[in-house]
Amino acid sequence: MSFTSASFGFDLSNREIAALVYLGLLLAAVLLWKKGRPLAFNVVRVFFMPKLALIWLLMSFYVAACVWLLAWLNLWDWPNLKSTLLWWLTVGFTSIFEAQRLKDKPHVLRKLVRDAFTLSAVILFIAELVSFPLWVELLMLPALVLLALLIAVGEHQTDKPGIPRVLGLLRGLQILAGLAILGFSYWLVATSISEFWSLNTLREFGLPLLLWLMFIPFIFLLAVYMTYEEAFIHLQVRPKQAPIVRYARWRALFAFGWNIDGVKRLARDIRGRDIADKQGVKEAIWEIRRRIKIEKNPPTVMRAEGWSPYAARLFLEEYGLVTDDYHRTQYEWFAHIPSVKLNDKVLADRISYYLTGNERAVTRLRLALDGSNQNDTREAQRAFDERALTLLTKAFDAERATTIYARAHASEPETWIVDGMRVSLNRSDWGDAHLGGYVRNLTIQHPKHQGDNLGV
Structure with a gap:
């Protein structure tokens, strides 16, 4: 039996040939550029640092074991080798970033599983089944990359006049190009369905899904390892x-x-x-x-004691302001979410949320806006007002929240007392009117609070 490149799935499509051409040109440009060579070699050295090299080696052995198991189950064959190697080079080597995301937000593990079963996986698979003539692919690939780069840059310049309109046009072109590619792919597959659908095609479709599902445990274990390394490495220098x-x-x-x-x-x-x-x-x-x-199974906390820590940390959940766990520090019990951006600007305004109290109950709530005078101060104030009113609704009730906030504004910076609770608004400025900024605080303090008097 003779073996050819097609026997291992290496019958490249025009789209893959175009991608290889541009990758080759990019690599040649970097190596020929005198200043680029040292940078490229530094990237390679970092990539093969001992700890990273060990991760790549373990990842490769894990993928090989997964492939062996799939072959044993007759779900993998040699014609699937090319797609397997592509998956290993793309998804496998980006696993460290998924592990980092999982380490920071453990709840995304479920999302990693759900992503494998989305409709987009089917759409992308069919779109990749066929390709345009080579000259079309060679023209289309850089055009689509340039379009995506322009959109990415424009999304960070939305405060400049005319940019939103240009962004709308660019996104429209991107959608039109995507629909054209999908339409051509679906038409070609529909007219030659017997040619495209075979046992190997089904394997090609199911392989990325199966590999991804089998790879999630590796990502999780890598996230655990990274957590231990990062958690204790800072203690070693103390x-x-x-x-x-x-x-x-x-x-x-x-x-x-x-x-x-x-x-x-x-x-x-x-x-x-x-x-x-x-x-x-x-x-x-x-x-x-x-x-x-x-x-x-959180205990019930009576309002006379304060607010339940487990409820209070979710008071502003609708705005993405969910604190970390309520825990003991050297001086008090505390939880916070220190900084959530209000926009994607470089000097974005930020909102923070803090809980303070005793082991059983939260006795002080604080909402803070860290704003820059270079941004739209009215937009930042509106965002702060929305969150402040929601917090007052949770701390008191919906009927009185607006009245309490208006009275707090009128009393600023003095404290206003409602049902024995001290409500305070204050603002501190820094720098000048153009390059400086400010910090805005809303503090709600329960009578049971022990410690500083509305201190921040």
């Missing part, structure tokens, strides 16, 4: 905590396993509470596990 880092890492491994959130909480508590001995680590782990258990 003279007081460095001696207990190894102990804390092993205790965390046995206490939390692959619970990313628990590991991050422990490292934070060691830093924040200045824990410097093994007994302190044990107590911190015990407290974190107890808090995680309580969070699954």
Whole structure:
């Protein structure tokens, strides 16, 4: 039996040939450019750093094991080799970014699974089944890349006059090009359906889906590994905590396993509470596990005590302002989300949300706007007003929220007392009227609050 490139799936389409041509030209340009060569070599050196090289090696072995299992189940054959290698070079080598995202937001694990079953996967597969003549692909590819780059740049310049209209035109061209490609692909497949649909075509369609589903455990384990590395590496440079880092890492491994959130909480508590001995680590782990258990079935908190920490952290959820877990610091119980952008500008205005209190209840709520005078101050104020009114509605009730906010404005910067609760609005400015900025605060303090008097 003779083997050809087609036997391993390497019968390249015109679209793949065009992509290889431009990749080759790009690589040649970088290598021929005197200043570009050192940069390219530095990228290669970083790519093969010992820790990264180990990840790439483990990832490659994992993918090979997945392919072997699929072949054993008769779901993979040699004609699928090209698509497998492409998947390995694209999805596999970007797994570190997915692991980073999963490390920061563990709940996206479900989204990773859902993404594999979206309708877009079917649409893209059919679009890739066929291609235009080579000369069309050679013209189309750089045009589409340029169009995408122009849109990406324009999205960060929306404050300039005329840009939104140009963006609308560019997006319209992008949609039109996409519809043309899809329309041609669907028409060609429909007219030659017996030619395109075969057992190998079904394998080609199912292979990325199966590989992705099998690859998610690797991404998750990589995220766990990265969490442990990042959580404790900062402690190693702190003279007081460095001696207990190894102990804390092993205790965390046995206490939390692959619970990313628990590991991050422990490292934070060691830093924040200045824990410097093994007994302190044990107590911190015990407290974190107890808090995680309580969070699954939160106790009822009477309004006379304050606000439930588990409810208060979600008061502004509709605006993406959900705090981290309510936890003990050296001086108080605390939770916060320190900075959420209001837009995509370089000097974007930011909103923060803070909870303070005791172990059982939150006794102070604070909403803060960190604004720049270079931005639209009225737009930032409207955003702050919306969130402030929502917070007052949660803290008091919907009927009185508007009245309370209006009275707080009238009393600013003095405190206004409602039902024994102290409501305060204040503003502090820095810099000048053009290049400076300001911080705007709304603070709601319960009578049970212990500590500074509306201090920020």
